[in-house]
Amino acid sequence: KQEVTQIPAALSVPEGENLVLNCSFTDSAIYNLQWFRQDPGKGLTSLLLIQSSQREQTSGRLNASLDKSSGRSTLYIAASQPGDSATYLCAVRPDTGRRALTFGSGTRLQVQP
Amino acid sequence: DTGVSQNPRHKITKRGQNVTFRCDPISEHNRLYWYRQTLGQGPEFLTYFQNEAQLEKSRLLSDRFSAERPKGSFSTLEIQRTEQGDSAMYLCASSLPTSGSGNEQFFGPGTRLTVL
Numbered sequence: 001k002q003e004v005t006q007i008p009a010a011l012s013v014p015e016g017e018n019l020v021l022n023c024s025f026t027d028s029a030i031y032n033l034q035w036f037r038q039d040p041g042k043g044l045t046s047l048l049l050i051q052s053s054q055r056e057q058t059s060g061r062l063n064a065s066l067d068k069s070s071g072r073s074t075l076y077i078a079a080s081q082p083g084d085s086a087t088y089l090c091a092v093r094p095d096t097g098r099r100a101l102t103f104g105s106g107t108r109l110q111v112q113p
Numbered sequence: 114d115t116g117v118s119q120n121p122r123h124k125i126t127k128r129g130q131n132v133t134f135r136c137d138p139i140s141e142h143n144r145l146y147w148y149r150q151t152l153g154q155g156p157e158f159l160t161y162f163q164n165e166a167q168l169e170k171s172r173l174l175s176d177r178f179s180a181e182r183p184k185g186s187f188s189t190l191e192i193q194r195t196e197q198g199d200s201a202m203y204l205c206a207s208s209l210p211t212s213g214s215g216n217e218q219f220f221g222p223g224t225r226l227t228v229l
Contacts, residue, residue: 004155034217043117043204044156044220089155093216099144099208100169101218103155 006104023090031095117221138207
């Protein structure tokens with residue numbers, strides 16, 4: 001059974017810092033990995049999707065990397081801003097043909113102005 | 114708004130009552146998913162439709178839960194005889210059929226259920 005772990009569970013940084021969020025998964029047989037942002041009481045906003053054959057994806061100040069063989073992904077946020085404060089979730093889809101995503105519990109990020 | 118929509122956004126009910134939620138996916142998305150999220154946890158998969166066919170069901174989807182997508186457009190999730198443990202955020206997502214998109218899933222705002 002796939003298990004996804006996100007470390008740290010919570011993080012508080014001053015504005016302007018670069019930061020890295022970590023995601024690890026136990027079964028490397030994945031089809032893709034997706035990073036989401038969730039604001040309190042809201043739905044999920046898709047940030048980046050990395051196919052299993054890719055090493056990284058970039059969108060603006062966000063960069064996500066994937067090391068499938070070691071079961072790890074990182075989300076790098078450059079020059080953090082207070083508006084980045086949210087919970088960040090990673091999710092993996094298996095390469096078995098099934099479509100269900102398995103999520104981590106998220107990292108709650110607070111960027112202090 | 115062309116995103117995934119869900120109604121109602123909030124539902125408070127008494128234990129034992131039945132509730133029904135609706136999800137309208139992004140148009141041209143033929144795949145639709147339901148997830149449940151409890152406080153402090155990531156979403157957990159419940160079920161998946163491709164068009165009107167329900168292709169995957171989680172063990173979390175007990176016999177009190179039923180989901181439908183009758184015409185391959187909107188979907189409903191019904192919970193019968195609600196229990197306090199059903200209190201959660203119910204999230205709906207949809208994705209495109211084309212493999213090139215990686216089947217990226219786009220989520221709606223969720224329906225928060227509180228069972229008293």
